[in-house]
Amino acid sequence: xxxxxxxxxxxxxxxxxxxxxxxxxxxxxxxxxxxxxxxxxxxxxxxxxxxxxxxxxxxxxxxxxxxxxxxxxxxxxxxxxxxxxxxxxxxxxxxxxxxxxxxxxxxxxxxxxxxxxxxxxxxxxxxxxxxxxxx
Numbered sequence: 722x723x724x725x726x727x728x729x730x731x732x733x734x735x736x737x738x739x740x741x742x743x744x745x746x747x748x749x750x751x752x753x754x755x756x757x758x759x760x761x762x763x764x765x766x767x768x769x770x771x772x773x774x775x776x777x778x779x780x781x782x783x784x785x786x787x788x789x790x791x792x793x794x795x796x797x798x799x800x801x802x803x804x805x806x807x808x809x810x811x812x813x814x815x816x817x818x819x820x821x822x823x824x825x826x827x828x829x830x831x832x833x834x835x836x837x838x839x840x841x842x843x844x845x846x847x848x849x850x851x852x853x854x855x856x
Contacts, residue, residue: 811833
């Protein structure tokens with residue numbers, strides 16, 4: 722009978738055991754490596770303009786027209802003529818004045834400062850004129 726009681730006790734103790742096992746705690750998450758901050762390449766310097774305004778200073782109208790093409794507008798004044806060149810990049814006014822021989826030649830060029838050329842510090846005018854060059 723003693724064995725019977727021990728056997729019953731063992732069965733009762735086994736019945737008291739929980740039916741579901743308690744989950745083990747998960748292992749700690751591995752430490753995440755912090756990615757190095759990406760290096761941002763500096764903006765490359767634009768190449769030199771294909772043409773400089775000084776190249777057309779003093780030229781006559783026919784030479785300027787062969788270099789820059791037909792202007793959008795021509796305005797004739799008493800002893801001068803102003804040609805307007807414009808495109809999506811900028812506007813350029815080319816001023817022709819009479820020389821001693823009464824020939825009109827380029828004496829002054831004015832270009833607009835469009836926002837898309839603002840990063841070209843000191844070279845905006847040359848880049849503007851370059852956009853009108855004939856192929």
